[in-house]
Amino acid sequence: MSNGPVRTRHLRLILANTSAVVVAAMLFFPIYWMIITAFKSGTDILSVHPQWIPRRPTFDNFTSAVHRPQFIDAVRNSVIIVLATVAISLTVAFFAAIAVARFSFFGRKAFLLMLLIVQMIPLTAMIIPIYLLLNDAGQTNKLPGVVITYLTFVLPFAIWTLRGFIVNIPPELEEAAMVDGCTRVGALRRIIFPLVAPGLVATSIFAFIQAWNEYLLAYVLLSSPENRTLTVWLAAFTTRNGTAWGPLMAASTLTALPVVVFFVAIHRKIAAGLTAGAVKG
Numbered sequence: 001m002s003n004g005p006v007r008t009r010h011l012r013l014i015l016a017n018t019s020a021v022v023v024a025a026m027l028f029f030p031i032y033w034m035i036i037t038a039f040k041s042g043t044d045i046l047s048v049h050p051q052w053i054p055r056r057p058t059f060d061n062f063t064s065a066v067h068r069p070q071f072i073d074a075v076r077n078s079v080i081i082v083l084a085t086v087a088i089s090l091t092v093a094f095f096a097a098i099a100v101a102r103f104s105f106f107g108r109k110a111f112l113l114m115l116l117i118v119q120m121i122p123l124t125a126m127i128i129p130i131y132l133l134l135n136d137a138g139q140t141n142k143l144p145g146v147v148i149t150y151l152t153f154v155l156p157f158a159i160w161t162l163r164g165f166i167v168n169i170p171p172e173l174e175e176a177a178m179v180d181g182c183t184r185v186g187a188l189r190r191i192i193f194p195l196v197a198p199g200l201v202a203t204s205i206f207a208f209i210q211a212w213n214e215y216l217l218a219y220v221l222l223s224s225p226e227n228r229t230l231t232v233w234l235a236a237f238t239t240r241n242g243t244a245w246g247p248l249m250a251a252s253t254l255t256a257l258p259v260v261v262f263f264v265a266i267h268r269k270i271a272a273g274l275t276a277g278a279v280k281g
Helices: 003-038 061-068 073-100 107-120 123-136 141-167 171-179 185-211 216-221 230-237 245-265 265-278
Strands: none
Touching: 003 141, 003 245, 061 245, 073 141, 073 185, 107 141, 123 141, 123 216, 123 265, 141 185, 171 185, 171 245, 185 230, 185 245, 216 230, 230 245
């Protein structure tokens, strides 16, 4: 009789693992197909019979993508927008999170509720009002206008996330530091900041990915070819004559590389950042 529950557990484990493998394969397949298509020739890409592995790998698609007009401009614009968005959002969110986590003030609960409501509003529904506001301020087709727009959906999430990390840091640590002679700013720099650093790393991942991959707002706000970001630049591979699939897949692979590199560089701190806010010390 004891073998029954054991077999049931084994079957459930096998089923769960199989389901996980199937889901992982489904998620990874588009990425795999993009990468192998980038190394295929034009005839192989348009072949009736799909090639799961390139028979004659070529780098011509990458060469064509890199030498396409405005590639360097698109890279520069994306880097500027992403770095500015990440830096500003983390700085403002850090101090705002401290304010809502450590101090009681009028409108605090309303502010927290507003953070949640803002994240529920679809960004596509705000495109026209955002465009009109930026147009009145003379910030359309300018990188600062895009940065300001990106902050509207990155900043609320960053504040809410960092607040969770700061709340779980015992206030007694700050009080002990101030008893030992630290000012509030000194306690903030020596106690709060090191403990919330994993949370800053985890939040920076979200800000980086959101700003780097965003397409619709950049497409609407940036009209000049020299001001476009990489995601908007990718749309240039589709013309009236059709889509250049090989160069497009090569350019998409190059566009995805910075996110992968950034993730690999700090992946060890991501797990700490995701779990640090879940344990109250």
